[in-house]
Amino acid sequence: MFNQSLDSYQNENALLTGVHQGDEQAFNQIFRHFYPVLCIFANRFLLKESIAKDLAQDALIKAWERRSDFESLPKLKSFLFTCVRNACFNELEKQKVQQKYQEVLVKSGLDVELDTLEKMIQSEVVIRIFDQVDTLPEQCRKVIRMTFEEGKKPKEIAEELGISISNISSQKLRGLNLLKDKLSDQDYLCAVAIFSSALWR
Structure with missing residues (x-):
């Protein structure tokens, strides 16, 4: 499911290995793949694009900081969506929407x-x-x-x-x-x- 957008790597394992090793180019592929859909996801809750973008970026930064924790790309994806969802919940508590x-x-x-x-x-x-x-x-x-x-x-x-x-x-x-x-x-x-x-x- 990732190969079409993450085309610089032959397979998901190679990409994940690169991320584990701190390869910024590998993580940039992850970022480019997930950032747009995370923005859409967050904006469904918040209806405010600028905040949605910030939360999506924050989630990806957290994933980079914890890059060694992810055994597979599906687990990384799950982490990202959970992170954004929780951030949206917190944001909803602050906003008058x-x-x-x-x-x-x-x-x-x-x-x-x-x-x-x-x-x-x-x-x-x-x-x-x-x-x-x-x-x-x-x-x-x-x-x-x-x-x-x-x-x-x-x-x-x-x-x-x-x-x-x-x-x-x-x-x-x-x-x-x-x-x-x-x-x-x-x-x-x-x-x-x-x-x-x-x-x-």
């Missing part, structure tokens, strides 16, 4: 009072939502994560998973329906607010 989420909810046809919305966007709510995303059926979970975390379009997801574009839409709808059963009403509205711009495009 009610209006931004209110606009998303209005576009979704949902009427939520501002004080209720403020409670919904607390980081612990977002954590609960993603905990439940992890319990979704495999195909459904993959479609939602690839859409939301990696910013991939339906055509890209369909090609990677070997399913039709119409199936992608079905999996998105199924995921939200399952989340509705797993989450409280307020948490579900927050999930719709977070996912709406990413899932329905």
